[in-house]
Amino acid sequence: MRETRATAAGAATAVSSIRPRAARLLWQLASFALFFALWEAAGRWPVSAAFPAFSETLAALGSMLGDGSLVRAYGLTLQPLAIGLALCAVAGVAFGIGMGLSRTVEWFTLPIFIILQAAPMAAIIPLITYMYGIGLTSKVLAVVFLAVPVIVMNAYKGIRNTSPSLIQMCRSFLGTRRQEVLKIVLPHAAALIFTGLRLGVAMGFIGIVIAELLITPTGIGDLITYNSSVADYPRMFAAIASLVVVASVSLHLLERVERRLFPVDSSIA
Amino acid sequence: MSTPAPPIVEVVELGKTYETGVEALRGVNIAFPRAQLTTLLGPSGCGKTTLLKIIAGLLRADSGEVRVLGKRVDGPGPERAFVFQDFALLPWANVLRNVAFGLELRGVARGEREEIARARIAEVGLAGFEASYPKELSGGMRQRVGLARAFAVDADIILMDEPFSSVDEQTRRKFQEDLLGLLAHKQKTVIFVTHSIEEAVYVSDQIVLLSPRPGRVSRIVRTGIEHDRGPDEIRRDRRYLDAVDEIWQVLRAYVT
Numbered sequence: 001m002r003e004t005r006a007t008a009a010g011a012a013t014a015v016s017s018i019r020p021r022a023a024r025l026l027w028q029l030a031s032f033a034l035f036f037a038l039w040e041a042a043g044r045w046p047v048s049a050a051f052p053a054f055s056e057t058l059a060a061l062g063s064m065l066g067d068g069s070l071v072r073a074y075g076l077t078l079q080p081l082a083i084g085l086a087l088c089a090v091a092g093v094a095f096g097i098g099m100g101l102s103r104t105v106e107w108f109t110l111p112i113f114i115i116l117q118a119a120p121m122a123a124i125i126p127l128i129t130y131m132y133g134i135g136l137t138s139k140v141l142a143v144v145f146l147a148v149p150v151i152v153m154n155a156y157k158g159i160r161n162t163s164p165s166l167i168q169m170c171r172s173f174l175g176t177r178r179q180e181v182l183k184i185v186l187p188h189a190a191a192l193i194f195t196g197l198r199l200g201v202a203m204g205f206i207g208i209v210i211a212e213l214l215i216t217p218t219g220i221g222d223l224i225t226y227n228s229s230v231a232d233y234p235r236m237f238a239a240i241a242s243l244v245v246v247a248s249v250s251l252h253l254l255e256r257v258e259r260r261l262f263p264v265d266s267s268i269a
Numbered sequence: 270m271s272t273p274a275p276p277i278v279e280v281v282e283l284g285k286t287y288e289t290g291v292e293a294l295r296g297v298n299i300a301f302p303r304a305q306l307t308t309l310l311g312p313s314g315c316g317k318t319t320l321l322k323i324i325a326g327l328l329r330a331d332s333g334e335v336r337v338l339g340k341r342v343d344g345p346g347p348e349r350a351f352v353f354q355d356f357a358l359l360p361w362a363n364v365l366r367n368v369a370f371g372l373e374l375r376g377v378a379r380g381e382r383e384e385i386a387r388a389r390i391a392e393v394g395l396a397g398f399e400a401s402y403p404k405e406l407s408g409g410m411r412q413r414v415g416l417a418r419a420f421a422v423d424a425d426i427i428l429m430d431e432p433f434s435s436v437d438e439q440t441r442r443k444f445q446e447d448l449l450g451l452l453a454h455k456q457k458t459v460i461f462v463t464h465s466i467e468e469a470v471y472v473s474d475q476i477v478l479l480s481p482r483p484g485r486v487s488r489i490v491r492t493g494i495e496h497d498r499g500p501d502e503i504r505r506d507r508r509y510l511d512a513v514d515e516i517w518q519v520l521r522a523y524v525t
Binding site: 163165166168169170171172173174175176179183184187 | 322325326327345346347349350351353355357359361370371373374375418422
């Protein structure tokens with residue numbers, strides 16, 4: 001089976017198998033180039049007066065970087081994001097571990113997080129604004145509400161999925177409950193906890209953008225709203241595109257760290 | 270030559286019913302002679318693994334008791350070490366730490382426990398693999414790590430739960446032969462669970478046949494084969510062949 005597949009695929013991939021990494025990079029770059037070319041074409045055609053071409057957007061991005069407005073905006077945007085994610089990482093992971101280790105904590109808190117995970121968070125933001133105003137607190141809360149369920153649930157599942165056989169092994173070699181948690185359960189859950197944090201960062205980005213668009217325009221949300229209101233569409237698009245780039249680059253880096261720390265097949269023994 | 274030594278482990282009137290209401294064991298009485306290998310053999314669902322885990326102290330019996338050196342036991346103890354069917358190795362730890370893990374849990378200093386672990390690793394034929402991780406090893410090698418871990422805590426009693434069931438046939442045979450070689454120099458009492466008749470007769474001094482649900486002792490077979498002889502000699506021995514036949518005559522009645 002494997003041999004037939006190898007021979008069949010062998011001829012086709014003979015060229016690319018010489019340097020598969022280089023070939024992959026080439027195709028990925030080609031994909032980006034095609035996307036930007038189509039964007040450029042659509043902007044020049046034009047699809048809509050409010051749709052700038054790729055080159056215009058790039059120029060706007062350059063000028064926003066040059067005059068420092070983009071950097072200032074990120075300074076403002078990243079503040080509630082960082083505070084919110086730090087809170088989630090500490091309290092969320094702690095809650096998840098607590099739920100995984102104790103039935104009482106599980107029964108008490110699991111329903112809340114299941115509801116939080118299912119609820120459309122954008123609908124809660126006006127309520128947060130009503131209660132906490134339009135300042136930093138509300139934005140931090142928006143990030144926390146979006147990011148915390150996935151962080152808690154992953155930590156909880158990581159703890160709960162500990163191999164029963166490893167637990168029995170620890171008991172049979174006279175491990176105490178404390179040793180069982182520190183030497184078996186937590187290392188076993190570490191990979192899933194980290195995955196939860198990475199997904200939490202992704203949710204946090206969504207949370208902060210929603211907050212900056214819905215609560216009061218600050219930072220990057222301000223750049224988007226302001227430039228849209230003065231019909232400077234290249235600048236508005238540049239702000240949006242920069243968000244996409246920042247979010248995907250940070251998530252990609254986190255994923256690389258994750259793969260370095262916890263190789264994929266480390267869960268099998 | 271085959272007179273039983275005084276028992277080191279005794280199982281007395283043991284009974285176990287699962288929470289689901291299934292009765293796994295009823296009125297089980299077995300004496301395990303010191304420094305001998307006893308196999309628990311029976312069809313799947315006869316409660317042999319349950320019995321082994323009760324002896325290990327990992328499960329509680331509902332009635333009866335387990336005595337080790339004449340004393341009733343209710344939990345795991347330092348005189349018993351377990352070898353798991355699925356190896357139960359820490360995936361994030363290398364071979365050295367896995368083998369030393371039992372000692373680590375007991376608070377033995379790092380230098381001392383690693384020295385012991387290195388010796389045990391060499392004994393099971395894995396010298397040079399100390400820094401490897403479980404995922405880099407074959408099934409047979411992983412089980413050697415499990416065996417070295419059990420040897421490292423220097424327990425008198427080794428409990429093995431179908432240790433060779435997840436490795437291929439050739440590895441299994443080699444491992445059976447090596448196991449006998451390893452045990453020849455140690456005064457270990459081994460309690461071994463398997464569903465293979467040939468494996469049971471090949472490695473055991475005493476074979477306990479269990480009937481299906483509820484598990485009860487249906488017969489105890491002692492082969493009288495000396496295990497210090499070569500593997501081929503044992504497998505051609507008249508007593509080996511007779512014992513395999515005798516056991517099959519009993520067990521075939523349980524297979525539907």
